[in-house]
Amino acid sequence: MASYEYNESNQRVLFGEESLSKLPSELSKLGCTxxxxxxxxxxxxxxxxxxxxxxxxxxxxxxxxxxxMHTPKEVTEEALEYSTSVDADCFVSIGGGSAVGLGKALFVRTGLPHICIPTTYAGSEMTPIVGQTENRVKVTHVDRKAIPAVVIYDVKLTLTLPANISATSGLNAMAHAVEALYAPDANPITSTFAIKGIQTLSTSLPQIMQNPKDIAARSDALLGAWLCGKCLAGASISLHHKLCHVLGGTFNLPHAETHAIILPHALAYLAPSIPGVMKELAENIPDSDGNAVNGLNKLLSKLGITYSLKDLGMKEEGIDLAVETLLQKPFWSPRTIEKDAVRELLKRAWDGQPAQ
Ligand code: NAD
Structure with a gap:
């Protein structure tokens, strides 16, 4: 029988059309005025x-x-000063992962309740990960108490999210789920969330590209983001997230776009070491034809993600620096991190070649 550990949170989640209308009663329940x-x-x-x-x-x-984006320390301090000056007794973050991130950072400094109303698919509202950027270096730490007390998912708020941001933030969420499948601390709970999250997002995101006002697809994507966020909260990250942190931190590349580009490449690198996960992914990502990397390549092209790290502004000489930076802090990976092979991975992502 398998043994594993899983951390549950005390979070309350309200999901649905018009669920924002429940904000007043949620504030009252927390005693916030x-x-x-x-x-x-x-x-x-x-x-x-x-x-x-x-x-x-x-x-x-x-x-x-x-x-x-990326919770710069000076912005958090400015917000904290303002919060104290107006004697706020709680925080309501409304927006994407950036707004949620500030809410978490303020919670850590004050202990005041945080209600979160996510309007993208980044999934941060489900995680205990708190980020801070200082002098262009982003560091994260885990604080289970920083998981927002209440999350209100109101699908109507996501109807205005541009298709391109829907696509990239959705792929950012999918990356949380993909990594949870091969994490050393993966367990039946995180894997169940992961598969459902991947299925839901890989089906709904192309529908959103066709019709950004498709409320059923928007609702599925929001549920997918929730499930994928739970994966990041419950299982460890590996090559994909580590590489994206290096690229975001070192070259200030945009968060969601970088995750979207790297996802198939990181998976292709790890594929030989995770045959079981690859099979499961291929069964759940549409049009995979038995190969999950193909499925992701096709998904990216359906979502209009045809750009590369070069297009995001990274210089070719940055590839070596990224590899060196990645190797400086060893991490668990299903496949050994080999310098030349990772350089090759990055070169393809930089050039805009499909992952293989
Ligand atoms: P974002 O929050 O920066 O939002 C991107 C843009 O979309 C912004 O201009 C925002 O105003 C706009 N926007 C948001 N919702 C909208 C809507 N419904 N309609 C129209 N425009 C809308 O981007 P993101 O990708 O959601 O979040 C990225 C940030 O989240 C990064 O800082 C990243 O580090 C963090 N993040 C943290 C975690 C975690 O667990 N701590 C997980 C994922 C992402």
Missing amino acids: KPLILTTPSKASYVDDVAKLLSGQIHVAGSFTRVT
């Missing part, structure tokens, strides 16, 4: 939406709309 709303500049309109929803019931303490 002065929320600070956190979002990105391009979605500052969310502040008015939330204030309108709460009006007559709960007074919004304030809003912070300068959320930035």
Whole structure:
């Protein structure tokens, strides 16, 4: 009989169309009366939406709309100072992984409750991983208490998410699930979430590309993101995430796009060491024809991800630096990390060649 450990969280999740309407009662349940709303500049309109929803019931303490990707320390400190000045008693993050990340960082500093309303598919709302960037170096740590107290998934909020961001953030989520399948601490719970998450996203994301207002596909993708986020929370990461951290940290490449490009390449590298996982993936990624790397290559092309690391602005000489940086911090991998083979992997991803 298999033995394993699995960490459950006390998180409460509300899912569905119009579930945002439950925000006032969720705040009341937590005893919160002065929320600070956190979002990105391009979605500052969310502040008015939330204030309108709460009006007559709960007074919004304030809003912070300068959320930035990768939780820069100075932005967190600015938000913290503002939060103290308006005497906020909780945080409501609304937006993608960047807004969620700031909510987690503020929770870590204050212990105040964090309600999270995700509007992309990054999956951070499910994880205990807290990031911080200082002097262009991003570090993460695990704090189980930082898993947001309440998550409200309102599919209607995702209808405005542009198709290209839907695709890349969805592939970022899929990468959490793919890595969970071969993690040394994989278990039947994380693997079940992973397969369902991969199936759901690989089917719904192409439908969203065809029709970004397809509410059934949007709903499936949001569920997929939830499941994939649980995978990142429950199992260890390996080559894929490690490489993306190096590329994001060293060259400031955009997070979701980098994950989208690297996913099939990292899987192709590991494939010889994980035949069982490859078989399962091929059975669950449409159009794989018995080869999951083919399935991912086709999925990327359906999602319009035809660009490369070069197109994201990485210089060719960066490939060697990335390999050196990756090798500096050894990590568990199903296949030994071989310098020349990883360089080859990166060269293909840099050039925009299909993974093989
Ligand atoms: P993001 O949060 O930066 O959002 C990307 C863009 O989409 C932003 O301009 C935002 O305003 C816009 N946007 C968001 N929702 C929208 C909507 N519904 N309609 C229109 N526009 C919308 O990007 P992301 O990919 O969601 O998150 C990336 C960040 O999340 C990175 O910092 C990454 O490190 C972090 N992340 C953390 C974890 C974790 O477990 N800690 C997991 C995944 C990602």
